[in-house]
Amino acid sequence: MSKPDGLYRHPTRSEIIEQAIMEGHDADIPSNVGSLRQIPSNLPDDDLHPHQSLAIEADPEKGRAASLSSDDDATEEVAGEDPNIIFWDGPDDPQNPLNWSVLKKWGTVVIVSILTFLTPLASSMFAPGVPEVMRDFHSTSNMLSSFMVSVYVLGFAFGPLLIAPLSEMYGRLILYHGCTALFIVFTIAAAVSTNMSMFIVFRFFMGTFGGAPLVLGGGTIADLISREQRGTAMSVWMMGPTIGPCVGPIIGGFLIQAKGWRWAFYFVAIVAGACFIMAIFLMKETSAPVILERKTKRLRAETGNLKLRSKLASDLSPRDLFKFSIVRPVKMLFLSPICLIISVYIAITYTYLYILFTTFTGVYKNQYGWKGGIAGLSFLGLGVGCLIGQFICTNIGNRIASKHIKAGDFTPEHRLPVMAVGAPLLPVGFFLYGWSVQYGLHFMVPIVGTGLVGFSLLLVFMPAMTYLVDVFTVHAASAMAASTVSRSLFAALVPLSAEKMYAAMGYGWGNSLLGFVAVLFAPMPFLFIKYGERIRTRSTVKL
Missing domain, CATH: 1.20.1250.20 (MFS general substrate transporter like domains)
Incomplete structure (x- = not known):
């Protein structure tokens, strides 16, 4: 088994930043290769190790760290001499998502890519049925006819602000499952709406929870796929946000003509439900900081050693994560x-x-x-x-x-x-x-x-x-x-x-x-x- 990329050597500053961007957070929050908040001062910018404190640059547009400060405990960790630091059990540790089988990795990427295609598609799929919706709800307002389509995107504005920090605390898997389940619930609710107010509110919550794959997908791919192979996976995943909103109305036009506008939502709910079932059985947690934190908690309970801590543990409180x-x-x-x-x-x-x-x-x-x-x-x-x-x-x-x-x-x-x-x-x-x-x-x-x-x-x-x-x-x-x-x-x-x-x-x-x-x-x-x-x-x- 090849050595997982970036995990058993000092990651460079650019690798830490790249990983953090793909995971959807800033580089002073721990990612699978550490964070710029934890870097020793005795290493140059292009050879930074993720375990010492760093004063992140005050001005982000300057593009470089303003100052580095050393820390004795961190130096001990860099040297690998602290027995209380929990990390992977060698380069072939099966718990490390980079060591999963090819089928397991790409199966996860496929499920995430389908979800990432489906939620943007749902934003516009029923657009050809707007006249039918207006007729059924006895409305003639041009403003409402536009808002019922675009309100979905309003959910995209607020969902990621909550989903991103929650994933840092609780992992990606629970956010995928929870948001997909709620997306399905509100999609069905929109399909059975009896008035315009219900329909618009449910569409908003569809967008709020439907944005999860857009927020989490890049990080999941970075968790699983090495840098050399990541381009292909990212290309597949990025096609969802690009062509999903444009393909949606083409599918929706014929479906609405045959079955009515409510079936545009039933179709989305059925496909999302199938993905949800596959995800329940096939997807596992991929976030290294979360996996290692769970491993650390288990070892604390087994050994009674309360000094044990994960090598990728964050020094940020939940309050700080939300603030950032x-x-x-x-x-x-x-x-x-x-x-x-x-x-x-x-x-x-x-x-x-x-x-x-x-x-x-x-x-x-x-x-x-x-x-x-x-x-x-x-x-x-x-x-x-x-x-x-x-x-x-x-x-x-x-x-x-x-x-x-x-x-x-x-x-x-x-x-x-x-x-x-x-x-x-x-x-x-x-x-x-x-x-x-x-x-x-x-x-x-x-x-x-x-x-x-x-x-x-x-x-x-x-x-x-x-x-x-x-x-x-x-x-x-x-x-x-x-x-x-x-x-x-x-x-x-x-x-x-x-x-x-x-x-x-x-x-x-x-x-x-x-x-x-x-x-x-x-x-x-x-x-x-x-x-x-x-x-x-x-x-x-x-x-």
Whole structure:
């Protein structure tokens, strides 16, 4: 059995940060390879060991630790001389998730990937059935017709803030099981709702608990798969958030036509229920700090030695975990100019997606006479565009970054050239979509327009998120949480006025307005490429 990556040698600073980001928390919270809070001062930055205290940099945008302080007890642990430290029983310990069988590892990855595909799919799957829901609940409010779709994303804003710190305390498995069970319960509740208020509340809780695989999935893959093989697993897992919301309406359109809108929810509940049953029998806890803490508690009880402690034990209280998970993102969002500007831009582009989700059915029904399952095909251009955008962004973006990393001159701003291509294309897509619909051109023209919108959205969204990771390093998870909250709030609330906008301005000028807003932000990646480093060096964010 090969030696698990990063666990039986000193992990580098970059490995600790990478692992923490994938697990969805900052690098001063213990991960499977330790944390930057626990590093000896006698090791250089690129050879840091996860067991001594560290004063994390006060300004996360500076990108390096401000000071290190040594600790005698920690030094003893680094030397491996403390018999009270509990760790794996050698490199082949079967309790270590990196030593699980290939079938067990990839079986877990498949289940998590299905859940990660299913919950974004559920966000938009019933969109073609909005007119039926409005009719059944005797409502004519355009605002409610939009909100019943986007309220799901409002749950995405709040769920992760609770799920992430809870997983650090209790492990991933109980969060997967608990959130999946509650997701199924609220999905069925939405399906049997008898009025609009019930339906909207249940949709909100679907989003709140449905966000668990998005929060926990990256960490689970990092727990199980070595760095050399992780790219494939991450590609499979990332397809869920990318194409799930676009595939959902296509499936939902035909299902709703055949069985009615309630079956869109029954379908999701059935698939989620099957995954839940598989997860109960096949999934095990993968978080190394939690596994080792349980092992430590068992050995304390067996030996009576209360001095035993896990090598990956956290010195953070539950209160601190919640504080870091909730307070830090808010501070970074409002006090860091980079985090604020990037998060607002991401929020606007993400909002565009849900404006389209909430209006596509009406647009193609009114302008092209599409009904039933055919209406769901209107989302096809958007989905294909997003898929191509993800492929281009992943390949070309990584090539550009790798080139500069090899040259030794890499800065976070080297993530932005791809974004600089996507930003100007976004308004073009809206102009093409809006005016082709306004003048009733062949349906393929607006489909191509929305495909260009989806393509450019991914070229903006993915580099922006990677840029936040590279800028904030140690506190990258907090920066991404700030972005998640802002974009989810925008996506839930802004589309409420979309129908009124189109009614007042028409599809041509209405979508042109969205395009003009995108034009205002189009220079942003160019400005950050030129001035981003200067802004970062002048930052005064204190966490």
